[in-house]
Amino acid sequence: MTQTPERLTKGERTRRRILHTALEIFAERGYAGVSLREVASRAGITHAGLLHYFTGKDDLLLTMMIERDRAEIEAIRSYVAAGTGPSSVEQIIVRWMIRDIARNQSRPDIAPLFVKLSTEATESGHPAYDYFRGRYIRLRETLARGFAYEFAAAEPPVEGRDPGLCAQQFIALADGLQVQWLLDPESTDMVASLLDYLGILGIDAEGWADIAVPEDRSA
């Protein structure tokens, strides 16, 4: 389905290396505070070389975000397709997010990026404003269906809670915990906090952080 790295052209490999590096640096220091020269340098080329692949800084940012989203969505789909039980996205999305945050807590990757960029992008006119707006809306919808499923599947079933509101709260909680965790990792257990929230709702999420999921194969 996808080519193995060895069979990629040199250009394609460079392009991916740039995207990977950009993700790393933007995750560390946001968008406005990072220069193309630095991204390029850490990717082993000059900034002029980088601009051979992307028309500019905005293009790099948005390409990176969209590419990353695509990979995430594909990972979820393939997990569902190969799943041992769950046969739709809403049946695994809440667990997926828990597992995702658990993984990020032990090996930070994309989460700090999203939190930093999403706040930075809240100013209308920011190159990623539309992207993030749409992303949050879609995520909230998907997660709302996930909560509706979990409420029905819970033992006993959860009554009287609005899945949309819970989706909103869950996302907010995850984002906000990320900030506290980045500032003070020792005193912030994101997974425990999220599982506790699910517990308050009446969802027994014991062990959700440990569900087996195929790892990302991207560099």
Place this chain on the structure above:
Amino acid sequence: MTQTPERLTKGERTRRRILHTALEIFAERGYAGVSLREVASRAGITHAGLLHYFTGKDDLLLTMMIERDRAEIEAIRSYVAAGTGPSSVEQIIVRWMIRDIARNQSRPDIAPLFVKLSTEATESGHPAYDYFRGRYIRLRETLARGFAYEFAAAEPPVEGRDPGLCAQQFIALADGLQVQWLLDPESTDMVASLLDYLGILGIDAEGWADIAVPEDRSA
């Protein structure tokens, strides 16, 4: 206790105007993405004029944050002192935060600033890293005592919940909701969401957004 604006020296008035303007612009577009020239220009002076009052950009940021904190703490203290009932900070801090967010939702002010800057400052080495780290720790402690009070005061009293964990969740929720609200104000009711969370915990927070509190008198 404080001098009236008319009696301030010209320099002091300018200094305050700069701080006020900086807060506005940093709240809009973060720290890294804003230039001193822009702050100065919107404050009606040149950037060299601004640097007469602050040693540099970092100094402006930190002075602004600390000054703002001081005003907030004083406001809480004076509310408690003049209070009709509650006689300590922990008895009103949860309600205060709800009211504060309600006010910010109708007239955005300082909240977008804190969310944007706090994420930006999560990188160690950022000029405001230490400040935000300390601020979150203090806020969490204060709020934990607040939750302990509310749990005991609830009807019926709330048992078996960790006030510290709730404080962490409440702050995370407030921060995260702010992001969603900034991106999509129509579909995000921060106050309703927070009151719902308190409701899940067993705290009846009906009307907490409307408690009367003396307004800030600062420009």
Place this chain on the structure above:
DNA sequence: GTCTATATAATGATAGAC
């Protein structure tokens, strides 16, 4: 595919006039 060289603009900061 990546480089050097360069154009152009903006930044944080300083010195010193007024």
Place this chain on the structure above:
DNA sequence: GTCTATCATTATATAGAC
């Protein structure tokens, strides 16, 4: 108390060599 003038640095972006 605020300005103009200027500096050194860095930025994004382009043109064209190799």
